[in-house]
Amino acid sequence: MRPKHKLLGAFIFAHLVALNAATKPNILYIVADDLGYNDVGFNGSKEIKTPNVDKLARDGTILKSFYGQPLCSASRSSLLTGRYPCHTGIYSVVRPDVPWGLPLEERTLAQALKEAGYETAIVGKWHLGDQPTYRPTRRGFDHQYGLWTGNIDYFTHLRNGKLDWHKDDQPCKDQGYSTHLIAKEACRLIQEKDPKKPLFLYLPFNAVHFPYMVPDNYLLPYSNLNGKRRVLAGMDAAMDEAIGQVVAALEAKGIRDNTLILFNSDNGGPGPGTISDNTPLRAGKGSIYEGGVRVCSFVNWPGRIPAQATNNAVLHEVDWYPTLIKLVGGSLQQKLPLDGGDIWPTLTQGAQSPHAEEVTLCGTSHGKIAIRTGDWKLLVQGEHKKSSPELYNLAADIGEKNDLAATHPEKVKELMAKYEAVMKTAVQGAGGNASGPNAKDHEED
Numbered sequence: 001m002r003p004k005h006k007l008l009g010a011f012i013f014a015h016l017v018a019l020n021a022a023t024k025p026n027i028l029y030i031v032a033d034d035l036g037y038n039d040v041g042f043n044g045s046k047e048i049k050t051p052n053v054d055k056l057a058r059d060g061t062i063l064k065s066f067y068g069q070p071l072c073s074a075s076r077s078s079l080l081t082g083r084y085p086c087h088t089g090i091y092s093v094v095r096p097d098v099p100w101g102l103p104l105e106e107r108t109l110a111q112a113l114k115e116a117g118y119e120t121a122i123v124g125k126w127h128l129g130d131q132p133t134y135r136p137t138r139r140g141f142d143h144q145y146g147l148w149t150g151n152i153d154y155f156t157h158l159r160n161g162k163l164d165w166h167k168d169d170q171p172c173k174d175q176g177y178s179t180h181l182i183a184k185e186a187c188r189l190i191q192e193k194d195p196k197k198p199l200f201l202y203l204p205f206n207a208v209h210f211p212y213m214v215p216d217n218y219l220l221p222y223s224n225l226n227g228k229r230r231v232l233a234g235m236d237a238a239m240d241e242a243i244g245q246v247v248a249a250l251e252a253k254g255i256r257d258n259t260l261i262l263f264n265s266d267n268g269g270p271g272p273g274t275i276s277d278n279t280p281l282r283a284g285k286g287s288i289y290e291g292g293v294r295v296c297s298f299v300n301w302p303g304r305i306p307a308q309a310t311n312n313a314v315l316h317e318v319d320w321y322p323t324l325i326k327l328v329g330g331s332l333q334q335k336l337p338l339d340g341g342d343i344w345p346t347l348t349q350g351a352q353s354p355h356a357e358e359v360t361l362c363g364t365s366h367g368k369i370a371i372r373t374g375d376w377k378l379l380v381q382g383e384h385k386k387s388s389p390e391l392y393n394l395a396a397d398i399g400e401k402n403d404l405a406a407t408h409p410e411k412v413k414e415l416m417a418k419y420e421a422v423m424k425t426a427v428q429g430a431g432g433n434a435s436g437p438n439a440k441d442h443e444e445d
Contacts, residue, residue, distance in 0.1 A: 024116075024117065024118075024198040024328045024329070025198065025258050025259060025260045025301065025304075025327075025328070026193075026198050026199045026200075026201070026250075026255055026258060026259040026260070027113070027118075027198070027199070027200045027201070027259070027260050027262070027324060027328075028201050028203060028246070028250070028259055028260070028261045028262070029079075029200075029201070029202050029203065029262045029320070030203045030204075030205070030243060030246075030261065030262065030263045030264075031075075031076075031079070031124075031125075031202075031203070031204035031205065031263075031264060031265070031266055032205055032207065032208065032239060032263070032264070032265045032266070032296075033072065033125060033150075033204070033205055033206050033207060033208060033209040033265070033266055034072075034208055034209045034210070034265070034266070034267065034268075034269055034270055034276070034285060035208055035236065035265035035269060035276075035295075035296060036265075036268065036269030036272070036276030036277045036278050036284070036296075037265075037268055037269070037277070037278040037279070037281055037291065037294060037295060037296050038277040038278060038279040038280075038296075039208075039232070039236055039269060039276060039277050039296070040053055040054065040057075040236075040296050041053075041054040042054045042057035042058065042062055042296070042298065043062070043296050044279075045277065047222075047224075047225065047233060047277070048222075048233045048236050048237065049221065049237060049240075050236060050237070050240040051240065051244075052240045052241065052243045052244035052247065053240055053243055053263060053298075056243075056247070056261060056263065056298060056300045057263075057298035057300070058307075058308065059300055059302070059307050059308075060261070060298050060299050060300030060301070060305050060306075060307060060309070061298060061299050061300075061305050061306050061307075061309040061310065061311050061347060062297075062298045062309070062310045062311070063264075063297040063298060063299065063311050063313075063315055064310055064311065064312050065294065065312055065313060065314045065315065066264060066294070066295060066296075066297035066315045066316070066317070067293050067294055067295065067314070067315065067316045067317065067359060067361060068264060068265065068266055068267050068293060068295045068316075068317050069085060069266070069267060069293065069317075069361075069362060070267050070268070070285060070286050070287055070288060070292040070293055070363060070364055071091075071092055071093055071266075071267055071285065071286060071364055072093060072125075072127050072150055072209075072266050072267065073090050073092065073093045073094045073127045073128060074090050074091055074092065074093075074362065074364070075266035075267055075317065076126075076127055076128055076204065076266065077090035077102050077106075077128060078316075078317050078318050079109070079317040079318070079320055079321070080102070080108045080109050080110070080128070080139075080321070081102070081106045081107065081108060081109070081318075081321060081336075082109075082318045082319070082320075082321025082322055082338040082339060082340040083106070083318060083321075083336065083337075083338060083339050083340075084318060084339045084360050084362050085362040086360065086362045086366070086369065086422060086423075086425070086426035086427065087336075087337075087339065087425065087426070087427060088102065088103060088106060088427075088430065089103060089427045089428065089429050089430030089431075090102060090128070090429075090430055091362065091363070091364055091365055091366065091368075091429050092364050092365070092429065093127070093150070094127060094128055094129055094130075094149075094431075095149070096130055096148075096149045096159065096160075096162070096164070097130065097131075098129075098131075098431060099131055099431070100129065100131075100134070100430055100431030101128045101129015101130070101131065101134030101430075101431075102128040102129055102134060102139070102430075103430055104133060104134070105335070105336065106336065107334050107336065108139045108140045109140075109200075109202075109320070109321050109324065109325070110122070110136070110139060110140030110141045110200065110202065111139065111140030112140075112321075112325045112330050112331070112332075113140075113200045113324070113325070113328065113330060114140050114142070114200075115330060115331065116325070116328050116329060116330035116331075117197060117198065118197060118198050118199065118200045118328070119142055119143075119193060119194050119197040119198070119199050119200070120140055120141045120142050120143070120199075120200045120202075121141060121142060121143035121144070121145075121189050121199070121200070121201050121202065122136045122141045122143070122144050122145070122146070122202045122203075122204070123143075123144075123145045123146055123182050123185045123186045123189065123201065123202070123203050124145075124146045124147070124182050124202075124203055124204040124205050124206060125146060125147050125150060125204045125205065125206045125209075126144070126146070126147065126148050126149075126204075127148070127149060127150050127204075129148075130148035130149055130164075132169075135148065135169060137168060137169055141202075143168060143189060144166065144167065144168055144169065145166070145167045145168075145172070145182075145185045146165065146166070146178075146181075146182060146185075146206075147164045147165060147166070147178070147206060148164055148166060149164050150206065150209060151209065151210060151211070152164050152165070152178070152206065153211065153213065154177055154178045154179070154206075154207075154211070154213040154214070155176075155177060155178075155213065157178060165178075177214075177215055177238070178206055178207075179205060179206075179207045179235070179238045179239055179242050180238070180242065182203070182205055182206075182242065183241075183242035183243075183245045183246055186201060186203055186246045186249070187245055187246060187248075187249040189201060190246070190249040190250055190253050190255075191249060191252070191253060193253070193255075198328070203246065204266075205239050205242070207235045207236070207238065207239040208232050208235040208236050208239065208269075210270070212228045212231040212232055212235065212275075213231065213235070214231055214234035214235045214238055215234075215238070218234030218235070218237050218238050219231065219233075219234045221233075221237070222234060222237075227274075228271070228274070228275045229274065229275055232275055232276065247261075256302070257302045257303065259301070260299070260300075260301040260304070260305075260324075260327075261299070261300040261301065262297075262299050262320060263296075263297060263298050263299075263300075264295050264296065264297035264317065265295040265296050265297075266295070267285050267286075267292060267293065267295065268281065268283070268284045268285050268287070268290075268291045268292045268293065268294070268295060269284050269285060269291075270284050270285040270286075271284065272284040272291055278290075278291035280398055280399055281294055281398065281399065281400075282399050282400040282401070286364060287363075288361050288362075288363040288368060288369070288370040288379055288381070289379070289400050290377075290394070290398065290399075290400060293361045293370070297315075299347060304348070305347060305348065306347075306348070311346070311347060313343075313346050313352075313353040313355075313356075314353050314355045314356065314359050314372065315343055315346070315353055315355065316339075316340065316355060316359055317340075318338070318339045318340030319340040319341055319342070319343045319354065319355075320340070320343075321338065321340050322338055322340050322341060322342050323340070323341075323342050323343050323344050326342050326344070327344055339360070340354070341353075341354025341355070342354065355372075356374070357373060357374075358371060358372070358373050358418055359371075359372045360422055363381070365382070365429075366426060366427075366428055366429060367380065367382055367423065367426070368380065368381055368382050369419060369422060369423075369426075371415050371418045371419050371422070372394070373414075373415060373418065375393050375394050375395035375396075376391065376392070376393055376394075376411055376415065377391070377392045377393075377394055377400075378390070378391050378411075378412065378415035378416065378418075378419065379391075379392075380416075380419055388405070389405055389412055389415075389416060389419075390403045390405055391403060391404045391405040391408055391411060391412050391415070392404060
């Protein structure tokens with residue numbers, strides 16, 4: 001028989017573990033792929049019905065000035081490291097079979113949360129390296145399900161004839177529409193979650209990314225739309241349905257009230273005006289105009305995040321890394337400096353954003369950067385000696401139609417000094433990936 005004091009010690013330890021799991025929130029981070037700024041109801045869409053995300057947004061706080069990156073891999077690297085692409089080197093897309101990915105010295109949000117006692121899972125699209133040392137299970141995730149790269153067939157899960165559907169690093173031959181499979185696996189993980197640990201579930205859908213594919217029944221409500229726009233609407237509706245199923249699983253498990261839900265698109269929508277709708281923003285995916293980098297977003301946590309609220313503060317996806325780690329009592333001690341700041345006071349107390357003075361918006365190549373300070377935004381579309389800077393006042397001109405560089409030279413000079421400071425620490429692309437794809441390729445990346 002074990003001594004009583006050892007039994008008591010074991011009981012106390014088990015109680016503390018259970019208490020820890022009960023007090024730390026579960027975290028559900030949902031990322032939509034290539035979703036237009038105005039392709040959700042909570043941002044004003046009248047064409048596409050998104051009742052589930054609209055309810056989450058309505059019951060939480062809508063983030064009206066939340067920034068990502070112009071392309072898939074770059075955006076994912078930022079939200080998972082708290083560091084800009086000009087510091088990770090992930091400016092563009094990590095393509096299949098290349099011998100590199102998110103640099104191995106980068107610490108990920110999954111690693112930090114795992115150290116803080118979380119069970120960690122990614123269900124969906126990774127896109128930060130498909131070679132063994134770069135895969136999710138080597139970057140802090142206990143569980144992995146979905147695609148390593150991007151641009152797969154939604155039904156066969158093939159890209160260029162090669163299967164890209166995996167479960168914990170092994171090829172997976174599950175049959176079905178990828179959005180449905182992602183929802184099913186996410187629900188399973190919630191139902192079977194470890195009761196002794198809080199759950200970090202990273203849920204990056206490959207919807208509504210090219211190729212445009214959806215079961216026919218999702219097209220029926222959108223007979224008023226044509227071509228790719230109609231298919232995208234159906235894909236968006238299918239993703240919204242999937243998100244509703246995941247939230248229902250949280251409710252059935254009895255953990256909804258202690259789950260922090262984050263939602264954003266990775267970048268703006270492609271083909272604005274014909275495929276996606278980024279109204280009222282200029283341009284779309286691949287661009288450092290607002291339509292490429294300002295994304296639809298909200299945050300929801302019953303009783304902890306203001307409901308029926310809109311927050312206009314300038315925020316960036318690099319901010320969630322330090323915010324979440326600090327929120328759950330994790331460690332921010334690491335070798336690489338962070339670009340993000342703690343935005344919890346901004347969301348819950350109306351405090352000033354850590355980017356009130358400056359936010360850096362990196363483009364798809366080294367030197368292509370926008371700097372926003374307050375309402376002013378400077379764009380440099382390449383190495384500045386080869387490119388004339390553009391200047392816009394977003395308060396008066398959110399559509400970036402009127403370039404004020406010629407009439408406000410002092411503001412250009414002020415922001416160019418900030419640009420030069422950023423360039424002093426900017427790295428070349430990881431794996432030699434210094435330049436992004438051509439604009440015509442953006443839709444398919």
